[in-house]
Amino acid sequence: MKMGGLGYLRTVIIIMCSAAGLRAQAEELLFDRYFDDATLRIDYTFAGDAARQQIYVDALSESPRWYGRRVRLDSVPLQGNGQITMRTLDGTIIYRHSFSTLFQEWLATDEAKRISRSFENVFLMPYPKDTVDVTVKLFDFHCRQVASLTHRVVPSDILIRHRRAGEHEPYVTLQRAADTTRCINIAFVAEGYTAQELTAYLTHCRQAMTALFNHEPFKSRRSRFNIVAVLSTSESSGVSEPAEGIWRNTALGSHFDTFYSKRYLTTLNLKRLHNMVAGIPYEHLIILANTEHYGGGGIYNSYVLSYTRGEQFLPVVVHEFGHSFGGLGDEYPYGNDDPMYFSDTEPWEPNLTTLHNFSDKWQDLVERGKASLIEGGGYQEKGVYRGAPDCRMRTNSEPEFCAVCRRWLNRLIDFYTE
Ligand SMILES: [Zn+2]
Numbered sequence: 001m002k003m004g005g006l007g008y009l010r011t012v013i014i015i016m017c018s019a020a021g022l023r024a025q026a027e028e029l030l031f032d033r034y035f036d037d038a039t040l041r042i043d044y045t046f047a048g049d050a051a052r053q054q055i056y057v058d059a060l061s062e063s064p065r066w067y068g069r070r071v072r073l074d075s076v077p078l079q080g081n082g083q084i085t086m087r088t089l090d091g092t093i094i095y096r097h098s099f100s101t102l103f104q105e106w107l108a109t110d111e112a113k114r115i116s117r118s119f120e121n122v123f124l125m126p127y128p129k130d131t132v133d134v135t136v137k138l139f140d141f142h143c144r145q146v147a148s149l150t151h152r153v154v155p156s157d158i159l160i161r162h163r164r165a166g167e168h169e170p171y172v173t174l175q176r177a178a179d180t181t182r183c184i185n186i187a188f189v190a191e192g193y194t195a196q197e198l199t200a201y202l203t204h205c206r207q208a209m210t211a212l213f214n215h216e217p218f219k220s221r222r223s224r225f226n227i228v229a230v231l232s233t234s235e236s237s238g239v240s241e242p243a244e245g246i247w248r249n250t251a252l253g254s255h256f257d258t259f260y261s262k263r264y265l266t267t268l269n270l271k272r273l274h275n276m277v278a279g280i281p282y283e284h285l286i287i288l289a290n291t292e293h294y295g296g297g298g299i300y301n302s303y304v305l306s307y308t309r310g311e312q313f314l315p316v317v318v319h320e321f322g323h324s325f326g327g328l329g330d331e332y333p334y335g336n337d338d339p340m341y342f343s344d345t346e347p348w349e350p351n352l353t354t355l356h357n358f359s360d361k362w363q364d365l366v367e368r369g370k371a372s373l374i375e376g377g378g379y380q381e382k383g384v385y386r387g388a389p390d391c392r393m394r395t396n397s398e399p400e401f402c403a404v405c406r407r408w409l410n411r412l413i414d415f416y417t418e
Helices: 005-034 102-107 195-212 219-224 270-277 313-324 363-367 403-417
Strands: 035-048 053-064 082-088 093-099 117-128 132-139 145-153 171-175 184-191 225-230 284-289 296-299 303-307 374-377 380-386
Touching: 005 035, 005 117, 035 132, 035 145, 035 270, 053 132, 053 145, 082 117, 093 117, 102 117, 117 132, 117 270, 171 195, 184 195, 184 270, 184 403, 195 225, 195 284, 195 313, 219 225, 219 403, 270 284, 284 313, 296 313, 303 313, 363 403
Parallel strands: 184 225, 184 284, 284 303
Antiparallel strands: 035 053, 035 117, 082 093, 082 132, 132 145, 171 225, 296 303, 374 380
């Protein structure tokens, strides 16, 4: 403290703060240089079978405001099973986003060896001021590129549908972020609730929200999340249960038995889903299904779907949010048929390792005695490792995320908001 004691320290802090402030300002300027405060939505069809996959452009639309991140636009926090990249005509990357899809999960099923199918996919990006090239890429389980499509987007194209403010379903705000210009926007969506059941739906939303923010690191960083509940109504109460021969008319047409797996509850109607929420502050979606049958699913940067009327509702919704928001993998084994992870490939999921490149994962936490290295995870008994005996990503009875998952979720919250 020779150089003027506290005064010096204060100067250092002011310089550091203004450097961070300048960086944030520079990022904002970058956003304003390339984008309008609006959302470009591109609908794609992903089609094919286990051997070959193709990507097709379906439709483009625009809605007011952009509710995703405004910083780190040219990078992704995780590789994902696919990526979408927007480039200016001189090749500068101005937006990137990574994701997983149901289509790619389906490719691992037996059905995909026999027939070709197509799946809807919808991606949101900030609305470019000038003409750009957009590239979509899909990766296989070895993180190798298996399909790619590049197409030009001219922002003034008359066939880009302009959605008016207020075309969406009504919604209520459940929690306002401290700074709504730098926050993570989550929207709950009601599935299988009739108009008379919306009160129950809102209770379920609040329960899910409370459960999420009971878990670290969400608990201590709650003010960074903005949360709304979309009041979407269904003709019928409940969701479809194909194994029982029950088909119901619901807002999203979701059903159990996805890929013939009994508890796998999903919706394939992504266009319908995004139509319902177009223009609403959202980036991450949590669909609550009005059913007492256990089930759900979570797809990285796509959506969570969870049942609501049962004891496991809250653990399930938090676990599935770990998939959809955090890109976390399942830490439980399932058997050794149809492996998804291979010793020559480090999984992109931050909480699983094949030891191919462990130093990129939580090796430092093991060295400091803060996490372990335990075999079994990613549906495999052998060859895949997790970081703790138990975790929210392993069993419904474990109340907390493990140290590996917590650290990752913290980094991700920073990625979106710092
Ligand atoms: Zn974990």
